[in-house]
Amino acid sequence: MSRERYSPSEIEPRWQAFWERDQTFRTDEDPAKDKAYILDMFPYPSGAGLHVGHPEGYTATDIVARHLRSKGVAVLHPMGWDAFGLPAEQHALQTGTHPADTTQKNIATFRRQLKSLGFSYDWSREVDTTDPAYVKWTQWIFLELFERGLAYQDEIPVNWCPALGTVLANEEVKDGRSERGGHPVFRVPLRQWMLRITAYADRLLEDLSKVSWPEGTRVMQVEWIGRSEGAEIAFEVEGHPGTRIEVFTTRPDTLFGATFVVLAPEHPVVERITTPARRAEVLAYAARTRGRSERERRESKDKTGEPTGAFAVHPLTGKLIPIWIADYVLWGYGTGAVMAVPGHDGRDFEFAGKFGLPIERVVRSAEVEASAALEAAFESDGIACHSGPYDGLTTAACKAAITAELERSARGRKRVEYKLRDWIFSRQRYWGEPFPIYFPVRCEGDPRTLPESAVSIDFSSPRAVDRSELPLRLPDLEDFKPGEDPAGPLARAKDWRFFQKDGQWFARETNTMPQWAGSCWYYLRFIDPKNEQALVDPAKAKAWLPVDLYVGGAEHAVLHLLYARFWHKVLYDAGIVPTEEPFGKLVHQGMILGEIEYTAYVAEDGTRVSRRDVQEESTPDGRPEFREITTGRTVVPTRVEEAQVTKVGTDFVLAAEPTVAVDARAHKMSKSRGNVINPDSVVQQYGADSLRLYEMFMGPLEATKPWSTASIAGVRRFLDRTWAVCTRTLSPEAPPDGLERLLHRTIKKVGDDLEGLRFNTAISALMQLTNELFGLEAPPRRACETLVLLLHPMAPHIAEELWERMGHPPSIQRVPWPAFDAAMLTDDEVEVPVQVNGKVRGRVKVPTAASEDTVIAAARADENVARHLDGKQLVKVQYVPGRIVTIVVK
RNA sequence: GGCCGAGUGGCGAAAUGGCAGACGCGGCGGAUUCAAAAUCCGCUUUCCAAAAGAAGUGUCGGUUCGAGUCCGACCUCGGCUACCA
Missing domain, CATH: 3.90.740.10 (Valyl/Leucyl/Isoleucyl-tRNA synthetase, editing domain)
Structure with a gap:
């Protein structure tokens, strides 16, 4: 067996290519099997590329998907792109590049990055919300809403943001400013398309009892609906x-x-x-x-x-x-x-x-x-x-x-009143789905050549585009600028906007749909992504719905998740989907913060001020400002190195000046702070398996956690050791009893932990197994094989490689998950602590099956325990089998 | 102001009401090396020179033979939300 070093940069691309060739992760549609629909919230492909926050949730679902497949479950695990949206359009404004080009370029980057992490998506089901074949069905659903009286126009005061040149939904406005960009927002009346989500308020509220979601998210939706x-x-x-x-x-x-x-x-x-x-x-x-x-x-x-x-x-x-x-x-x-x-x-x-x-x-x-x-x-x-x-x-x-x-x-x-308002569904923007709606026009001559004032559009008579004419595509524009008239850039595309039918002129709707539209139903399209006759085949929908596990950020707790539920219910009423709720179990991955930073406050004359004496205020334009409380002079937060601080009590202080307490905090990753970690460089330096493993090892999936580059080296070391063990000359002998029992315990623990999404403790169990095997010159083959099988969902590349080097044909994904024997979960002997009045005074080794009397006798015989019992009156003695002996004396 | 979540070593964390700190990072010591890196071995909650011991999971109180875990009050931090009648 070869003894080369573990080299992720060499093996990872090779296995990614194998999976692609082999179609390893093509969705298994065998109706005889149990099914699991494992879904990530699909990303907006921004120009900045993947962020380390993305692979956190994506790794979690990938582990679940790989684990379930090895247990014989048919898994649907797709990925796609939420690709309409403002940034591509703003980029177009600045550079003159068409948003479609920018979007495709960004998608290519995201796809390459996701593939480099070895996620087991069925890439043949990839969807892109800007693809006309997808837009067709988004528009089709809008027509369904329109025909059901759930889409209507209204002249209402809306959040008009001149800087962005668009109307924003209430939820896109924060503190009177746009959530994106922080531009001021004004209230002006404007004709808008509205969706009657309030008609579904009671059902959206009641059916929350049917889903298995985090309690906090359910409460947020209840409060957002705000029934009183x-x-x-x-x-x-x-x-x-x-x-x-x-x-x-x-x-x-x-x-x-x-x-x-x-x-x-x-x-x-x-x-x-x-x-x-x-x-x-x-x-x-x-x-x-x-x-x-x-x-x-x-x-x-x-x-x-x-x-x-x-x-x-x-x-x-x-x-x-x-x-x-x-x-x-x-x-x-x-x-x-x-x-x-x-x-x-x-x-x-x-x-x-x-x-x-x-x-x-x-x-x-x-x-x-x-x-x-x-x-x-x-x-x-x-x-x-x-x-x-x-x-x-x-x-x-x-x-x-x-x-x-x-x-x-x-x-x-x-x-009965609701806080929930009807949903303002139109945007005065280019890069979104056009509404499949047009209006009659009154004019003398050709409206494409007439001045605006000579054309009168009858907005009160909206007509639906015939479904056979979908998709209604966006016109190609040279200029995407919104203009100061809130009508939107499509109003300038007169050749597109005005058309004749039966000798009468009509005008298309020039608003476009908000970004939420595409993300409201993408999980349905993944079930049947190529279907040209229907948005989803009903038999397939029945086979896969609802989504069994949905992982994504808590920032979508109300908006996306409420809108998607609303559309789903409308489609349920239309007989298109078979379930009342789209998503069964929902989990929010926690935020990954930057590395911990230490901040001292420095006055103008260079003196350092303790953070206890500093007060944060905000300047009129909303920026934070810091003042010393006693003197009122301003102080400037200044970064200090970790080596310069030390901990005294609960405070971190300057080592050189221990009266000065400094802030020790991890901040959100942001370009301006310069603490953004790029996944590409982590993959390059440590490998994709190390990145995956590290993100899962950091702590509980749902917790907010600070990044620590030094700690990645730790999981990389674990993989190096695992590699070293499994490439030794393996012994054909059965593992000795103690190791055999450890194997069974580890199989059980890893299986249980993966089911409970406790990846951090699953990994620590594997580390313990590796450490145990590391001490053996010729580790038993079966022990190493078990280790690799258990490691596979978390670190798939190294697992495939080792599995093949052990003489097996690929892919390890097709090997059944190892089983454990319940009788092998405990040892013959256990060490039981002995407490006297609540304090541990000794330990006794006893057979696991020993009777209470035997164990208590052994406990009282312990020298140190006996010392603490000496001369005291026995009040109570108890043995909790396998756990503890407690003795109470007076 | 309201709602939700969290407070455990130097750091990330672990612990069906039953040995607090598994696993990992960092640190210290040793082996290897001409030397270093890498690697390997050992130690690493605090107090005490050490043994024995004592203290210890944000604070105060309670339930229990036994509390990080359950109950009550409070403090701090983070997130979301904000005059919804």
Whole structure:
């Protein structure tokens, strides 16, 4: 047997080529086998190439896929590209390269990088969301939504971002700025395509109980949907017969405590009811609110508002209460109007306090008098008081009683509200799927040559492109710039936009779909990627759905995962997919941070300031700034080397200046910080198997973990040792008993750990086995073979190579997973610790099957144990078989 | 402010309520070497010169023969979210 060194750069490309030639990972569609659909969230192929975060989740699923295949399961494990999106288009703007070219180039890089890591994808099923053959079906699903009344147009205030030249969805806006790029965002009204996701709100909520997802993710979706039950109550406006203000409340039981009404400044009734004396101030306030960005509205938490001068009639008492406008009432939620109950709502309490409005208690707790003053809003449930006939009712009973009374007198009714809004589905961009929709045009002559003003498009009569004409392709453009008119760049492609049919001119929709569209259903296309007749063959969908394991980042906890569930349910209703939910088990891999960095704070004169004396502030433009608390002077964070710091207590301090504590933290990898690790260079230096193994060995899959280049050398050393052991002259003898038992234990542990996605402990078990074999001059062949079989899912290249060198034909993927014998999991003898009053005072070696009496006798005979028992009174003696002897004395 | 998660050696971490720190990194010592790198062997939670021993899983309290693990209160860090009536 050869004794050359382990050389990943030589063996890895060879096995990758073998797998490709051999079609080793072609999906097994044998209906007699159990199936497993193992899916990664497909990446956006950015120009930066693969990030070390990608291979984390991808390695995890790859291990599961390889493990299951070796256990005889038919596995579907595909990969593809979420390739529409802004960066390719922005790159096009800067360089003049067509986004399709940039995208294909980036995909090629990603594909090469993923292949270099040895992932066992069935590459024959690769999908690309920008491929017209894929776009066809994305558009087909849109038509399905359109025909079901789930896609509609609306003129609504949207998040217009001039810098990006596009409208953003609420979830793409963070703190009043675009999530990508941080540009300011303004609210302007614009015609948009909307998807009626709210029609599915209840099902999206209820069916969360059917999936096996992380609890935190489920909670986030529940809160995002934000279902609340309450009542809609009508308030008449005094002096305006027929004008009613509807409010939504979850606390109809507090109706008697409503001392004023507040409208959102955008509320249309404001115009009508404001008294002449208040008009100027009210309109000015409303205009100011409209001009303020979301960010500004949020930054000043201080309550502001203006009285309209009008009064509402309390529906139960008939009392007149003032009507105000204030921006803490949101036009987008409920009815855009609230009955303010300052006694029992913190926001109303604050507002009433600021403007001197009356605060009344209408709920009390059991221990409190109805007359007790309110120091703050009492928001808990309790017992009604100062509520006329409802006094004494519990909150729940009072809600029901008051709602019933309002319904009886037609002044209110039960109502369910959701935080979830309909989904703004259009973007004013080039690089996305065109909508398969067109509109009739009124004009004299050819609209392609006429000025805009001479062409009138009837947006109120959208028509669907015939399904036989799909895909509707994007026109080739020279100029992708969005222009300051939010109509989008497609509006300039007049030859594409306008066309004639039956002698009549029509205009195509010039909006495009958001990036989410393609990623909403890609997991379906993987099942049947080449089908030209249907988006997926129903029999195949039935065979593979739902996805059994879905691994991806927690940043998609609401958006992608909610949108995909929504589309899936629509397709379920259409009879296209056989399950109500797309994804069974979901796991989020944790973030990989950069290497730990030590930061000292240095003042201008060079003195170092302890981090305990430093306070972080932010400058007006949002950048962080640091000040010494005592003097107020600014200090600059400065990187220091690990060798210069030492730990004192819980603090890291400068070794040379131990009073100065420094920050020790790992940060997110980012270009600007310069701590990005490139997977290519890790593969080059250590090999793909080492990278895979290291990422799995770092810690639990779901944990956030800092990168450590030094630690990769450790797993590489493990592979070197494994190589060395398995290329020794192997003994044909059966392993000795102790080793045999270790083998069985390791088989069980690795199998269990892989099933539980505990890759770090599986690897440590393999390290222990290798260490054990490393001490043997001629390790037993069967032991080495077992080691390699167990290692294969995690480090496939070295496993294939060693397996072949041991004289077996490839591929190791086709060799069944080793079995263990339960009788071999324990040794004949165990060492049992002996505790006296909770402290270990000795250990005894006893036969595993020994009786309690035997073990206790042996324990008491131990010299050191006996010393601690001497002269004491025995209270209790207990033997937990195989684990521990406990003795309690007095 | 709300929700979720996490606090264990110098570092990443491990531990069905039963020997805290497996495995790995780093460090120290030794072997090999002209020397170094690489490799191999040993040690490595803290206190004590060492043995015996004691302390020790963010803090305080509780349940238990026994708590890193279960319960209650709190502190710190990270992520998400943010006036949703």
